[in-house]
Amino acid sequence: MSKKNRPMTIGALAKAANIGVETIRYYQRRGLVTEPEKPFGSIRHYEEQALERLHFIRTAKWLGFSLDEIGGLLILQDGTHCDEARTLGEQKLTSVRQKILSLQRIERALDELVHECRVQQGSVYCPLITSLHDGLEKFSPEERP
Amino acid sequence: MSKKNRPMTIGALAKAANIGVETIRYYQRRGLVTEPEKPFGSIRHYEEQALERLHFIRTAKWLGFSLDEIGGLLILQDGTHCDEARTLGEQKLTSVRQKILSLQRIERALDELVHECRVQQGSVYCPLITSLHDGLEKFSPEERP
DNA sequence: GTTACCCCCGTAGTCAGCTACGGAATCAAG
DNA sequence: CTTGATTCCGTAGCTGACTACGGGGGTAAC
Known part of the structure; x- marks a missing residue:
């Protein structure tokens, strides 16, 4: 075989x-x-x-x-350096998880904004734009590296 | 204030x-x-x-x-056009969600590898390395780009 | 044996995202 | 008013990961 x-x-x-x-x-x-x-x-x-x-x-x-x-x-x-390999893997894992968390926050922010936009259709002011003006701050203030 | x-x-x-x-x-x-x-x-x-x-x-x-x-x-x-803004927001939302899914797949793969690595400690073969060798088939075969 | 395709090898270009250089103008401290 | 740091601006260089080019030679199908 x-x-x-x-x-x-x-x-x-x-x-x-x-x-x-x-x-x-x-x-x-x-x-x-x-x-x-x-x-x-x-x-x-x-x-x-x-x-x-x-x-x-x-x-x-x-x-x-x-x-x-x-x-x-x-x-x-x-294969005899498993510890080092694992350490490398763990570092990657940590950074991947941080990226996921941040992306999820952005996702919530964008989702909310897009949703408001749809509800508010026809208005003179775009809620998405006005919200973005200062609104993004509450979604990712100091968690930014 | x-x-x-x-x-x-x-x-x-x-x-x-x-x-x-x-x-x-x-x-x-x-x-x-x-x-x-x-x-x-x-x-x-x-x-x-x-x-x-x-x-x-x-x-x-x-x-x-x-x-x-x-x-x-x-x-x-x-921008000043709500429709365009909303469309862009929706597109971004879609791509953000795709990124999240991709990263989550990566996270699962890495997590399993690192975990196996820890369990397997002392073994001659490093599971992380051997998995890379085998192409990670068991984790996410055809969904890899 | 000719023709078309593939390999070899070095060098050069591409794309994103910076980073550096250099000379003139401007500002701030003493 | 001099000195020394900043700013301004254009242009050039760098890193990572490829991708392309071009000329010369090998290989294989007919």
């Missing part, structure tokens, strides 16, 4: 990972993906490993890690 | 908003902050209003809005 480890060209790899060839080469330059040896005057071939690495990068990026941070995670790859 | 509206120089404004002078000027060029009239061959003075504007921009930026999007939000404050 082992997957075929058939090597592929950079184009095939890019297609398999659903990213651009140039992006892969950029990751190589950044040291996030290792460039395989070039067979005598020929074309490089990539193993399944490279595809997994690209998945790793894509997922970590989705989680909000920067390429530099991903580089940091890759160093921890041998 | 009205605050003193003492005007300040751009330097004082920058200090008050805790951002750089150059950044303010950049926002002016982008049309996010209006540049006050320059008194006869002299120095511009900024009102409290400008400071509030900068707070607004900073908050919205931290929440992940681009400067262009912030420009859109600011039209709500300067």
Whole structure:
């Protein structure tokens, strides 16, 4: 039950990972993906490993890690640095949660304003605009970093 | 109960908003902050209003809005058409809600990983790292962008 | 074996969002 | 009135994450 480890060209790899060839080469330059040896005057071939690495990068990026941070995670790859990896994850988690809270406050504010606007239709003054004038202050005063 | 509206120089404004002078000027060029009239061959003075504007921009930026999007939000404050304002507000509301949902998915994924990491302490393999490897399939397979 | 596509590699451009530079004018302290 | 900090303004540079270009060479389908 082992997957075929058939090597592929950079184009095939890019297609398999659903990213651009140039992006892969950029990751190589950044040291996030290792460039395989070039067979005598020929074309490089990539193993399944490279595809997994690209998945790793894509997922970590989705989680909000920067390429530099991903580089940091890759160093921890041998699995023996769980503490450090967890710390990185916890930091990301904290900032994500802060963003969610702030967005929820904005959501409530916008929702209220839009709602008032609909009720008040036909009036000369736009409640949304007038409320925004000083109204946003009560929704996010000092919680702003 | 009205605050003193003492005007300040751009330097004082920058200090008050805790951002750089150059950044303010950049926002002016982008049309996010209006540049006050320059008194006869002299120095511009900024009102409290400008400071509030900068707070607004900073908050919205931290929440992940681009400067262009912030420009859109600011039209709500300067505009005179209720319909347009409401429409913009509704669009923003929709995108804010999408952002919240995305961040909540990210939060769940990170939270589970960090949790597994803590439970698994002492193991040879780090669950966070291995999950990144496997592409986080079990958390949110096809909803990843 | 020719043709069309793909790879290699370096360099350069893009986009967002700043950040810095530099020289002239202006203001504030002493 | 001098000195030293600010302001003004235009333009240029930087970071992060790509994306494109171009010329030369390999590969594979017919």
